[in-house]
Amino acid sequence: MMKPEFETCYVNLPLRYIYNFPEYLDFFVENCIQPELGLDCLGDECLSMDWLLSIRDRLVDAGLKCTVHLPFLDLKPSSLNPAIRNASIETLRTAFELAKIFSPQRMVMHPSFTSWLEPPLFERAYTYCVEGIRTLSDSWPDHPPLCLENTHEFTPDAIVRLVKELDRENIGICFDLGHWFSFSKGAENDDFDLWFDAFAPYIKHLHLHDNHGSKDEHLALGKGSMNWDYIVSRISELAPLPTFTLEPHNRDDFTLTYAYFREHVASKLF
Numbered sequence: 001m002m003k004p005e006f007e008t009c010y011v012n013l014p015l016r017y018i019y020n021f022p023e024y025l026d027f028f029v030e031n032c033i034q035p036e037l038g039l040d041c042l043g044d045e046c047l048s049m050d051w052l053l054s055i056r057d058r059l060v061d062a063g064l065k066c067t068v069h070l071p072f073l074d075l076k077p078s079s080l081n082p083a084i085r086n087a088s089i090e091t092l093r094t095a096f097e098l099a100k101i102f103s104p105q106r107m108v109m110h111p112s113f114t115s116w117l118e119p120p121l122f123e124r125a126y127t128y129c130v131e132g133i134r135t136l137s138d139s140w141p142d143h144p145p146l147c148l149e150n151t152h153e154f155t156p157d158a159i160v161r162l163v164k165e166l167d168r169e170n171i172g173i174c175f176d177l178g179h180w181f182s183f184s185k186g187a188e189n190d191d192f193d194l195w196f197d198a199f200a201p202y203i204k205h206l207h208l209h210d211n212h213g214s215k216d217e218h219l220a221l222g223k224g225s226m227n228w229d230y231i232v233s234r235i236s237e238l239a240p241l242p243t244f245t246l247e248p249h250n251r252d253d254f255t256l257t258y259a260y261f262r263e264h265v266a267s268k269l270f
Helices: 015-020 023-030 049-061 082-102 119-139 157-166 177-181 192-202 228-235 251-269
Strands: 009-014 035-038 067-069 107-109 146-149 171-176 203-208 243-246
Touching: 009 015, 009 023, 009 067, 009 251, 015 023, 015 035, 015 049, 023 049, 049 082, 067 082, 082 107, 082 119, 119 146, 119 157, 146 157, 146 203, 157 171, 157 192, 171 177, 171 192, 177 203, 192 203, 192 228, 203 251, 228 251, 243 251
Parallel strands: 009 035, 009 243, 035 067, 067 107, 107 146, 146 171, 171 203, 203 243
Antiparallel strands: none
């Protein structure tokens, strides 16, 4: 049985991709690529238990571990609207149960803060988010590391505060470099060190993809404007090193990303 080239590296693979194009899973298995399974089909027909177990069994038979990305589309666990907030937490709770099927090494979740809320409203939203994540974590006390991912936040402060307040060994941060560079205006502000230094004590996982700063393009590594040499030099300071997920969105970008990761990232870290 082949082993993955990099045992702490994963590649994004949403379940809806596998459902619509079963050959995607074939490609991962045949090339010994560990997936980050996107549990993004909740409520859809593709989530039959037999189908999920068949995916689990193929990965187990191939000796492949995985991470999971919890659903995020239309979800807002920090919502000020109780109907939206409660539905979001219930959807995520169901996803927690489904994640158990795959025994993931990491689970990734978007807190989805609305950074532009005025302070009194933001504090309410923040409190709701803490309560929701605590409820999720309590539903599976010994869950694998839950990694809270930055998306549209203006600063790293809210996510750092969240992880510190939750204060659980199995809750940390997934630093998404592409989101920082685009959504959080990292390209414009040139503030990687500010974000990295704030997140560093809590980073358990990294999402790697590239863009030019104007939007979340999910380009192959090296095809955007991000300074990967410097980013990798800072990542090398982390001990232990986090796990990684590469996030290309098509086959060509996967090929380019994996080659770039091998030459410019893994060679300096492993």
